[in-house]
Amino acid sequence: MTPSTPSATASRPGRRAGSLLTRLRRELFRTPLDALITLVLLSGIGWVLGATLQWAFTAADWQVVSGNLPLYLAGSYPPDQLWRPLSWMAALLLLSGLTLRPGSAAVARWLPAAWIALLPVGLVMLAGGLGLEGVSTRQWGGLALTLMLTAASGVIALPLGTVLALARRSSLPLVHGTASAYIELMRAVPLISVLFFGQLLIPLFLPGDWEVNRVLRAVLTLAAFAAAYVAEDVRSGLQALPRTQSEAAHALGLSDWQATRFVLLPQALRIALPALANQAVGLLQNTSLLAILGLVELLGISRSLLANPAFLSRHLEVYCWLALLYWAVCTVMALMARRLENRLNRGQ
Template sequence: MTWLRKNLFSTWYNSLLTVFCLVLLSWMVWGLLNWAIIQAQWTVIGTNLHLFLVGRFPQALYWRVWIVLAIASTFSAITGGVFFGKQLLQKPLIAGYTLIVGLLLVIVPGDVTSRLWLLLIAILLVAGCWLGSRFNQVITPWLSLAWLLSFPLILWLLGGGFGLQPVSTNLWNGLLLTLLMAAVSIVLSFPIGVLLALGRTSHLPLVRWFCIFYIEIVRGLPLIGILFLAQVMLPLFLPTDLRLDRLLRGVAGLVLFSAAYMAENVRGGLQAIPRGQVEAANALGLNTPLVVMLIILPQALRAVIPAIVGQFIGLFKDTSLLSLVGLVELTGIARSILAQPQFLGRYAEVYLFIGLIYWIFCYLMSLASRRLERQFSQ
């Protein structure tokens, strides 16, 4: 009561402003709840949930998508266990996680097979967190290699070949395509951005000016323009007998764009390293590659974790522009669903749903960033 009187009702005009804000918030919440419960037609989400998630991927081959999800979930849980330890296995978090999984099993439409797969993935998440926190010393040296080897396996399961029925990339739609494009672009743009940042600070004039030229040119162009250039112009620079898939061209556009901004983020971290540390490393007899790998980069990357994760979040959201160049990701599949005759005009429900999906993944990346900052600062 004292806090309310001190902060919200300290003077007559503060009291008036507080009452006005409470009335305005109550009116907005009441209108939102009234629309969500009475007027909104959420059947557009339940009926087209499979389109939102996997698009036109053949329904008979959904088991391959479930395996991919199980692999990605397991490695993500192990990685979380390695970095965050037993913090992920606290009783309140486990209770909340169990409640969310139980609600999903009840609410999410689907057959018995889908529910069993969802339950299995939930168990794998808990098991992965336990393994990562329990055996982090053993797992850490092999974690990067495991992630690297998982990408070819995931692409093989999705695309087929080598004994599996081929599935055209034109059928990779919805959230599946969004996550795949974002993950591949993040993995490729990060090392390229680091190399560009190192090149921009190099003492070799040719390397430095090339990196400066590339970074400034790309940062001066809009992403949609680069995506169109990647789709239209990139094939002109390749041999006539080499045809890149539209998905690969989309990845190329995202990587070329994101690497330039990543380079500037990393360069900010490089400039924060005192010159004395480099001189001390040289005095100990370390050559330039060892100085960069062991002294400069670890400190520089730790200093710019928020900027790097912010770039990753921006890249994840920028995948929505791929729908403008013919790739039907989450936003593109939403437009095709809104074209269905029975769901014409259901813009609010559809875009609120995909907005919630984007927010969940962006918030998880932001949460991981804060955890990493807290861990590295100790």
């Protein structure tokens, strides 16, 4: 094979740039009308972006954010123990980075175990135990509380939703009817109503000497609500599988339970992964409703700061920062789900 000459190698970037310009000209300026629409849209985007940057760097006062950054990260967590939620969130950020850009094969091999251990480690770090000082859930808040609510609710909602999906496909009328009634009820009731019912009704079903804190009640309520939507996503994945998969499993001598566990369910979860990732992002965003119930997650922190007379006129800065923070976390979740989907598709 003839090696490429230096002139040919040097001309490759020029050819790529010319190809890009040709493609842009063909797609954006093909006709005079296309060119006019492109110029109008680019002018509007430039004007909005310029005005936003001018406000952000000249008129906005970001002291409300920079001066209260520990509150946004961990709420009213004890200052001398602040390293605990910060360490847990740093570990979460590190695992997210390793998931998106895994280094060696050994690191990629240990990532699933690290993700599984992250939630119990986070609970110990925030609540205390194993030599750590106990901290009441009333002092949890900010980004740490938002992430903990999302992770704990998702861990409960995924298996519960899978069981509901299997129950709705059951041939037993009582099992099928119960699962269908639960799913349709949860999907027909607004989440805020479910949250209020959960906060008020869960203590009524417990013995008098039992007490469930607000964070645990919020986790159980969010999980019960999200499980109904997860069940429909998993059921759609099961319905997308051809009947030949089940027939082949039975031909190999597998029982119905074994065929579902080892053949059907893994494929259904792979198919439903984009929808499940969307549910995870929605679950993170739905935690903002808990501010109405008195939990000081990200939106609760913002509302408490805006009630301070020193920051009464800083609504725009607070909500822009809040939107940026939610966008960053949701984007990382979406990218990790996309990487997992690509990896599973390569395995397939």
